[in-house]
Amino acid sequence: LVVIPQGFSQNLTSGLKGELEVYSLINSLSFSEGAKSSVANAPINAYENLLVYRTIKEAFPDRAPETVLDPISLRNVIVFRGTIIEAPPEALMGLFMSQSFGFPMVIMLMLISAMQVAATSISIEKEEKTLETLLTLPIGRLSILTGKLAGSVVVAVAGAVAALIGINYYTTSIFSSVPTEELDLSALGLTLSPISYILLGVMMFVTIVSALALAICVATFSENVRSAQSLVGPLNILIVIPSLILMFADVEILPFPIQAIMYIIPYTHSIIAAKAAFVGDYFTMLRSIAYLSIFTAVILYIAAKIFTTERIVTARVSFRRFRKKTFSPK
Known part of the structure; x- marks a missing residue:
């Protein structure tokens, strides 16, 4: 159960953190109950990413959100026993x-x-x-x-x-x-x-x-x-x-x-x-x-x-x- 408190949208538009309440009903100690309790995380994370991308586009309209979030690109090279190969x-x-x-x-x-x-x-x-x-x-x-x-x-x-x-x-x-x-x-x-x-x-x-x-x-x-x-x-x-x-x-x-x-x-x-x-x-x-x-x-x-x-x-x-x-x- 996800509860949206009063003032949630106002906090987001004002640049403050919005707080959600997630209630998980757990009846027993098992993996299946743990999986049920984490079902709400996926849509919340997706909505959070959407807000982050929208905020970045508004702040930096000429830059890609991916570049702002991850400005460094790694190129991994392995040197093993004198041999060089590009791999993580x-x-x-x-x-x-x-x-x-x-x-x-x-x-x-x-x-x-x-x-x-x-x-x-x-x-x-x-x-x-x-x-x-x-x-x-x-x-x-x-x-x-x-x-x-x-x-x-x-x-x-x-x-x-x-x-x-x-x-x-x-x-x-x-x-x-x-x-x-x-x-x-x-x-x-x-x-x-x-x-x-x-x-x-x-x-x-x-x-x-x-x-x-x-x-x-x-x-x-x-x-x-x-x-x-x-x-x-x-x-x-x-x-x-x-x-x-x-x-x-x-x-x-x-x-x-x-x-x-x-x-x-x-x-x-x-x-x-x-x-x-x-x-x-x-x-x-x-x-x-x-x-x-x-x-x-x-x-x-x-x-x-x-x-x-x-x-x-x-x-x-x-x-x-x-x-x-x-x-x-x-």
Whole structure:
């Protein structure tokens, strides 16, 4: 309900502000009620603009009202990595924001799901005693380890593809209002080249293998599925912390001690390499792949050592004694 008080028109013609009273009837706290209450704003704003344009024409008959209201015209030019292109910076920032959220989220979901799959596989076989039977067969233990890694990789890649589709839909929906169509992405070098695709695939493969091997090494000390999940859970910190930090900041702007910690964590390099692929920074990608390869080789060596000894069968970390000691009455 819009109420026009007495003297409204006289105030406007005298150069004073006119006051309107808008009554909104709200029966509940919901978006639909809020939308109803804002219906009157559109015609009021249109009438206000009409008054402003008429006043400007009367005061400046030889000037366009648009020029008086907006006397400055901006011409935005982006300089990105030595390339100059005419476009608003908001378009590029929106694109970077979508990638900053998308890449870390996909890698985080992929690695966590892969580690859970590998840990569950080992723990179930140890709990059901099928791993002992498998080790007695005339098959090399390294072949068994390779088979487990291969099976887990297939499941993890399928989960990663599903996560990638979901994240892509999410980021597209959130940033659909950003005018990225005004950007020539190829001119800025923001398109994935064939080399970037290859290096990105190598990086993802090495990252998945290292996460699977790490989960298998830890899960060998479990008694059952529940204890395996408890043992692998703390490893997620190595994935979640870099992902969350790199969503909002680059490593280079962090304090040096935090930079050192971030660079030590191997999965930081996975996210850095994914972002570098988008801008064609091959040196950063190769450096990250090299670090991940060294870490993966060390983890695979440890996993192979565990599988070639009886520790794969006898190793146990019991949580029952810990619970009894913790919750036993004094």
